[in-house]
Amino acid sequence: MTIVVACGAFKGSLTAIEACHHAAEGARRAHPDADVVERPVADGGGGSLEVMVAGGARRVPVTVAGPTGDAVDSAYAAIDPDTAFVEMADACGLLRLPGGTPRPVEASSRGVGEAILAALRSGRGNIHLGIGGSASTDGGTGMLSALGARFLDERGDELPDGGGSLVHLDSVDLSALDPAVRAARILVACDVDNPLLGPLGAARVYAPQKGATPEEVDLLEAGLTRLVEVLRGQGMAVDPEAPGSGAAGGVGFTARELLGASLDPGFTVLGTLTGLEDVVSAADVVVTGEGRLDDQTMHGKTPLGVAALCRNHAVPVVAVCGRLDLEAHRVAEAGFVAAAALTEVEPDLEKSIANAGPLLEDVTAEVISRILP
Template identity: 50%
Template sequence: MVGAGPRVVVASDKFKGSLTSNQVATTVAEGVRRTCPDVTVDAVPVADGGDGTLAAAVAAGFEFVPATASGPTGEAVQSGFARRDATAVVELADASGLVRLPGGRPAPMTATSHGTGELVAAAIDRGCTRIILGIGGSASTDGGAGLVRALGARLLDADGAPVGEGGGALAAATSLDLTALRERMAGVEVVVACDVDNPLTGRAGAAAVYGPQKGADAEQVAELDDRLTRWADLVVRATGRDFRDTPGAGAAGGVGFAALALLGAELRPGIELMLELVGFHEHLAGADLVVTGEGALDEQTLHGKAVAGVAAAARASGVPVVAVCGTNRLDPARLRAAGVEAAYALTDLEPDVRRCIADPIPLLRQLGERIAADHLARSTMTGTERGFA
C-alpha cells in the first residue's frame, strides 16, 4: 500500500556475555523507531546450534519444558528443552556446556555429555519423536558416551561393571550393550546442528583440536585421543560400522560421532537448521531490510555462523542486509562478499570494549537510529515524495 511504513526483520544471534538475541532485537527496534516511527519490526532471534539455541526456539513459539539434568561434572542443573508438537529442541550447552562447569574450572578428563542425553530422554518420554540437537559449546571430550549411556547404552569394564563418566574413563571400557538404547530410540529421528568437519580422532580430531580449549594439556590430549580410538573400536564391534572419520564426528568432543554411529543422526549446518526451525524465510516476505548481528564480526563469522547464514538467506530473497555487533574485524569488501551491506559496531561509538559489554543497550539503540537514517529514509517518504501521484 502506498504510504505504508517499511518493514524490518531483526534476526540476530546473541552478543555473548552481554545481550541475548531477544535483547538485541528489542533494542535495535527501539532505535529504528526513533528515526522511523511508522516502521514495522519483526524480531526473529536466531542461533547457530550453540548456546542461545534453546532461547531462539522458544522465541519462535516452541514451549519451554523445564527438566533437571546432570551437569558436565555430575552436579544437578536446572535445564530443559523446547517443544512444538512432536519436535523437541535440545541445547547441549545448557546441560553439558562450558558455561555449566562449577566455578568455570575445566574437567578435561571427567566432564561428560550425560546430561544432554537426559534431556533427550525427557523429550522422548514426553512423546517427542524428532529431536533437534544443538551441540556447540561442549565441556567434555567423552565421544558422546555419556549421551548414549543416559539413553540406555551400557558401557562395561572387564568385570562387567559400568565404567565412569568422562573421556578418561573410556580406558577401562571393554564392552558395549546397545539393547536398551535401541529400544528407547526406536521411531525417533535425531537431527544434529553441527558446523565443524573434524573427525573423531587424529591430528584434526576432537581431542587434538578442541581438548586444549577445554583445559587439556598435551599429555591429556594424547590420552583422550587414545581413549576415543578405543571407544570407536568398541562401537565398530557393536554396530559393524565405523564413523570415526566422518566429517563432524569430532564435534562437541565426539558427541557428533555417537549421534551418527548410535542414534542414526543426520548432521546439518547449525544456522541452516535454525533458520528453518524459526521459519525465517516466511519472515522475509515483504521485508525492506534485515538486521542481523553477533558479538564480534570476524573470520569465523564467514564460516557457518549466524550472520553469514542470515545474510545468505536474505540475499537469495533479494532483501538487503546490515549487521550490528560489538566489534567488527572485517573490511567492507569481505562483508559485501558475505551479503552484508554495512556493519554497525558498538565500538564505533565507544572505543572501550569493557564499557560496550557492561552497558550495551544505549549504544545499540543509537546504532538502530543510524541504520534507520542510512537505510530506511526512502521508505519513509510519502507517495508524492517518491514520485507517485
C-alpha cells in the same frame, strides 16, 4: 515498511533476545512508522533454547546431570506434539561447570541424553539437538548411557562417566537402548566438520579449549581411539572420519553412528524451526549481527546465514556488531549493504561491553537512517 531484526548473541554482553530488543528500538527510532519484527537467531549452541522459546516453542523443565554429575535444572523446547529441541549447552555444557572450573577428563554428556529421553517419553519422536558449547570429550558415551547403552571394562563393570575412562573400554552393550530411542528421528545442529580422531579431531582441537592439558589431550585421544576400536571389533562399520564426528567431544560421532542421526548446519536447523525464512522474505530490510564480525563470520556464522537468506529473497541486509574486523570489500562480499560497530561510537572496549544495549540502539538507528533516509 517492514524491518526484521534477526540478531544473534553479543557474547559477554547481550543475549540474542536482548540484542534484538535493543536493535529493534534503534530501528523504530530511525523509522517510527515501520513495522519492526524481532526474530532472535542462534546456531545450536548456548542460548538456542531461549531463541526457540522466544519463537513460540514451550519450555518444558527437566532436571538432568550437569557435566560433572551434579543435578541441574534444564529444559527442552516442545515445538509441537511430535517435535522437541534439546540444547546440550544448557544441559551439560561449559556454562554448567561448577564454579566455571574445567573438568575435561571427567566431564560427561550424560545430561543431554537425559534431556533427550525426557522429550522422547513425552511422545515427541522428532528430536532436534543443538550440540554447541559442550564441556566434555567423552565420545558421546555419557549421552548414550543415559539412553540405555552400557560401556563396560574387561570385568564387565560399567565405566565411570567422562572421556578419561574410555581407555579401559572393553565392550559396548546397546541391547538396552530405550525403545523410544530406536524409533526416534534425530537431527543434530552441528557447525563443525572435524573428524573424531587425529590432529583435527575432537581431543586435539577442542579439548584444550575445555581446559585439557597436553597430557589430558593424549588421554582423551586414546580413549576415543579405543571407542572406535571396540565398536569395530564388535562388527560395527563406524566412520570416525565422517564430517562432524568430532563435534561436541564426539557426540556428533555417536549420534550419527549409533543413533542414526543426521547432521545439518546449526543456523539452518534453528532457522527452519523458527520460520526465519518466511519472515525474512516479507521484509523490506533486515538487521542482523552478533558480538564480532571477522574472518570467522565468513565461514558460516549466524550473520552470514541471515545474509544468505536475504540474498535469496532480494532483501537488503545490514549488520550491526560489537566490533568490526572486516574491510569494506569483505563486508560487501558477505552480502551486507552496510555494517556498523559499537566500538565506532565507544572505542573503549570495556565501556562498549558495559553499555552494549544503548549503544546498539544508537548504531542501529544510524545505519538504518543511512540506507533508508
